[in-house]
Amino acid sequence: MGDMLSDIIGAHAPLKIVSLRPDNLAAIDFRIMKVFPAFNIIETGLRSGDIRANTTIVETSSGTMALGLAIVCMHFGLKLHIFGDHAIERPLKRTIEELGAEVHLVDAAASDANVQLLRKQALLNFMDRTGATWSRQYDNLSNCLSYARPAEEAIRQFGKIDVMVATVGSGGSSCGLAHYCRAFFHEMKLVGIDTFGSVLFGQPPGRRDLRGLGNSILPGNLFHEAFDEIHWLGANEAYQAAHRLHRETSLKRGPTSGAAYVVAKWYAERFPRSKVLAVFPDDSQRYEHNVYNPAWIRDHGYRPELAAIEPILIPHPIRPNGGWCRFDWNRRSLSDVMGLHIPQTEGYCSGYLGRDLH
Structure with a gap:
């Protein structure tokens, strides 16, 4: 590791x-910078057993954490779904997707006051359907x-x-x-x-x-x-x-x-x-x-x-x-x-x- x-x-x-x-x-x-928390979150989850080889990871991000997680999950061979907004521009979206992640953009302007709540709700809906694991960058120690x-x-x-x-x-x-x-x-x-x-x-x-x-x-x-x-x-x-x-x-x-x-x-x-x-x-x-x-x-x-x-x-x-x-x-x-x-x-x-x- x-x-x-x-x-x-x-x-x-x-x-x-x-x-x-x-x-x-x-x-x-x-x-x-977000390579550091992305690696630590994923590695800690793998060590504890909360994340397994077949686990699908989900996260809400406007771009930087999404890229960090895409880099790390690619190295660990994990599936990743990102729930973002239009702050994730097309070139960055392509970069993340080329690393094997899927990017879901909510239908809201990137500057809307409630855009993060919309991203979170889309993520929770996906978790309910699939049983994916949320990396929770905002409150993961x-x-x-x-x-x-x-x-x-x-x-x-x-x-x-x-x-x-x-x-x-x-x-x-x-x-x-x-x-x-x-x-x-x-x-x-x-x-x-x-x-x-x-x-x-x-x-x-x-x-x-x-x-x-x-x-x-x-x-x-x-x-x-x-x-x-x-x-x-x-x-x-x-x-x-x-x-x-x-x-x-x-x-x-x-x-x-x-x-x-x-x-x-x-x-x-x-x-x-x-x-x-x-x-x-x-x-x-x-x-x-x-x-x-x-x-x-x-x-x-x-x-x-x-x-x-x-x-x-x-x-x-x-x-x-x-x-x-x-x-x-x-x-x-x-x-x-x-x-x-x-x-x-x-x-x-x-x-x-x-x-x-x-």
Whole structure:
């Protein structure tokens, strides 16, 4: 199993720490980050007997986890069905299908507020008919546990980490990396990045033009008490950030990596004595026809002069200003921060499993 993991990582998710400017800034550059949780979830299931050679795996994903699972399931010879939406573009859909998976797209716009619930319902209907096994990326503890190796590599290459900046979707990478890194650096700050219309940190559900981070459900792998500060970025800010990352570093990555870059760079410039590590989860391959297409950017009204270049400090998550804003979370629970204003949304798991990480 260990040799297979090394081979998959070497091919799809090589662990590299990239030094950036200013000198106190670096990034852990994953390319296809979801290979780590996909492998750990499947391998753990095989070891426990919950997954067998003839098991059909199902998952809901907007693309990245789908690709990670397709890569891993192909190596293990497992059948895979992905329930996604139109955020999975045709080239990515073809790639996943060529690896042997089947992709089912719900009939909804990728930015609809309820698209994840529609995907989940389609998945549950399929499970009722077939008896398939759900890998449950949002509340499977193996998601968080999969980031021990990346955390070890980050510490080995970068040394002490004062601030980690990570985008948040399932909560697996941000909370998993923070958990392992804080075993060595207890005071390390964790800065999470969300987007408007996402319910992860207290905002009401709404249209999300920016995909790849944020969520319309509350995942069980999201440990709110792990976060020191939360930033919200709009789609235009993240798209322009991806271009800025490319121009300033030569790294051509997706908008979630761009979002991590601009927030981490803001921190590094503001606190020059702190070593800041950004988490880059995605490459640019699936964004060549939109985010990196000048005609698409122009036609959709995304303009660099309209993008916020500094975060606005807000007094409460329920009242965002749009563009780019931030809030001092101070390692509190969602209920402590929100009081009676917790958004009504369907979650995958009622409690967080991160307290049981070992």
